[in-house]
Amino acid sequence: xxxxxxxxxxxxxxxxxxxxxxxxxxxxxxxxxxxxxxxxxxxxxxxxxxxxxxxxxxxxxxxxxxxxxxxxxxxxxxxxxxxxxxxxxxxxxxxxxxxxxxxxxxxxxxxxxxxxxxxxxxxxxxxxxxxxxxxxxxxxxxxxxxxxxxxxxxxxxxxxxxxxxxxxxxxxxxxxxxxxxxxxxxxxxxxxxxxxxxxxxxxxxxxxxxxxxxxxxxxxxxxxxxxxxxxx
Numbered sequence: 001x002x003x004x005x006x007x008x009x010x011x012x013x014x015x016x017x018x019x020x021x022x023x024x025x026x027x028x029x030x031x032x033x034x035x036x037x038x039x040x041x042x043x044x045x046x047x048x049x050x051x052x053x054x055x056x057x058x059x060x061x062x063x064x065x066x067x068x069x070x071x072x073x074x075x076x077x078x079x080x081x082x083x084x085x086x087x088x089x090x091x092x093x094x095x096x097x098x099x100x101x102x103x104x105x106x107x108x109x110x111x112x113x114x115x116x117x118x119x120x121x122x123x124x125x126x127x128x129x130x131x132x133x134x135x136x137x138x139x140x141x142x143x144x145x146x147x148x149x150x151x152x153x154x155x156x157x158x159x160x161x162x163x164x165x166x167x168x169x170x171x172x173x174x175x176x177x178x179x180x181x182x183x184x185x186x187x188x189x190x191x192x193x194x195x196x197x198x199x200x201x202x203x204x205x206x207x208x209x210x211x212x213x214x215x216x217x218x219x220x221x222x223x224x225x226x227x228x229x230x231x232x
Contacts, residue, residue: 002085003037005046005136010034015084029074031057035090043137043148050090051097054081058104076104080166092151092162099163125176152180152187159191167192 001008001015008015010032023030035049060070083091098104130144140146147153167188171181 001032001034002083002087004132005038005043005086006132007037009037029070031070038136039138042139046086046090047093047148050094054094054098055103061104079104089149089151093148095164096159096161099161122176152184157187159188160193162188162192 001010001012003012010016011034015032019030019032022028031053033050033053035046035053037046056066057070057074058076059065060067060074061076063071065071081091081095083089126144133144133146133149134140137146137148140148144150145153151157151159167185169181169185169188171178175181
């Protein structure tokens with residue numbers, strides 16, 4: 001779930017409504033992660049909680065995990081991690097760590113959906129975002145250059161460690177960070193040579209959270225799509 005690391009839960013109507021609809025339409029099993037939020041639980045707690053949850057999910061891969069419904073119905077050959085806003089940022093870091101720590105041999109056939117990279121050159125937006133980030137992570141020495149929040153940073157940063165089969169990046173027309181979402185997608189085009197990358201711009205006259213809450217009634221104004229196949 002999103003919420004700038006400060007608000008919302010896995011049970012918030014925005015996310016529960018979307019997830020219920022997505023699971024029903026795709027006939028899949030979903031695990032919605034509820035992590036502790038700042039300021040009471042500052043960074044890196046949301047990442048640590050999410051990593052604990054991800055390891056718990058994969059503890060069922062042998063069919064002898066704690067939850068029978070995961071043992072019986074989850075297909076670990078087709079795993080997708082997804083998130084919105086802060087949750088998308090967490091998703092990126094979880095995918096990187098899962099690949100680095102070799103959480104699952106088949107994880108490189110899975111996918112990642114969403115991203116929210118909070119780097120921007122607009123002074124007003126940058127000041128606003130930095131105030132939120134410092135509330136979530138008061139010990140950060142680098143502000144918005146912190147690698148937790150600015151996953152791209154520069155052309156020198158290598159994202160090839162994401163190591164998954166597919167990536168879907170979704171941004172919205174009114175998102176203040178729409179350019180950063182596109183930048184993240186294009187960075188992945190260059191770094192993930194063996195990944196099917198779909199960078200998808202949703203040009204709606206709504207905010208990202210409204211896209212999640214009211215998907216059945218949305219009519220696109222000027223839909224624009226960029227689909228890129230990155231191959232070795």
